[in-house]
Amino acid sequence: MNQKNNIDHIAVSQQSILKKKYIQADLFKHISHLLKLKNAVIVAHYYTSPEIQELADSTGGKVADSLEMAKFGQHHTAKTLLVAGVRFMGETAKILNPEKIVLMPTLKAECSLDLSCPEIEFSKFCDQHPERTVVVYANTSAAIKARAHWVVTSSIAIKLIDYLDSLGKKIIWAPDKHLGHYIQKKTGADILSWHGTCIVHDEFKAHSLYNMKKIYPQAAVLAHPESPENVLALADFIGSTSELIKSAQSISQKQIIIATDRGILFKMQKACPDKILLEAPTSEVGMTCLNCGMCPWMKMNTLKKIINSLTHDTKKHEIHVPKNLQKKALKPLIRMLKFAENFF
Structure with missing residues (x-):
């Protein structure tokens, strides 16, 4: 029966x-x-x-x-x-x-990054440091972009900040503090960061990731730079979403632990069907959290x-x-696209 x-x-x-x-x-x-x-x-x-x-x-x-x-x-x-x-x-x-x-x-x-950077508060912050070049992440409102000199995505952020640093520019970075700190370490630039975080990437836990690596010792760890510094310290590769997919294709390891939104797994698995993809843990208890690792919006x-x-x-x-906002925000976006054309 x-x-x-x-x-x-x-x-x-x-x-x-x-x-x-x-x-x-x-x-x-x-x-x-x-x-x-x-x-x-x-x-x-x-x-x-x-x-x-x-x-x-x-x-x-x-x-x-x-x-x-x-x-x-x-x-x-x-x-x-x-x-x-x-x-x-x-x-x-x-x-x-x-x-x-x-x-x-x-x-x-x-x-969450957009919401963490309100226009009035950020504008006051910029006004307090008029000597700095304002660089904002794409994950911001049109109003914040309009206040910036440059807009960047994670795929070009290091190259752009390195370029500005070579010109002797001091930077205001917003809104993701983890990405800002990562860029500062990679470039050595003088960066003053805003305090925002991504609710998905901020949830990844280094202690649980370390324990997961013990269970899968042969696995490579790929992480998005919006993750906390101690998580990035355990990564074999750090990059934007498109860079993570390319890395998954090229690395020799068959098992890969992914520290970014689980939505990426669809395209990543198609790109490398022979690889075993594992979600990085977002909880201190257990290996994964069923309610985390994904953007609710x-x-x-x-x-x-x-x-x-x-x-x-x-x-x-x-x-x-x-x-009027469109016209102001267009300038840093065009700068970003032109910069990307020259470096990619």
């Missing part, structure tokens, strides 16, 4: 998987039709859910880090950009493409919300940036 129940349970599970696949296929077909009607294309971040990434790939869109997301919107012919990510990514797309309609599955998808992007953004609720999903 128990064996029969077990077989029945397996059969039901398989039916549920097939049903889910059929539903997803129908949704993909429907969204693809809507994208064509709206002359729209999806650009999604690596931290969104696997089905969002798969949808972007299958409809001629792009899955990328924030730098590549910014570039993609500029060079694509679509009149509408549907940005699956968090709010600052939608704002960046609008600033760089003012003539295009920029939609998001939800405008409620925030970023990124996961607010869903297929149903994408459909809503392309149909009757379009206006509720559209990103707007005031023209």
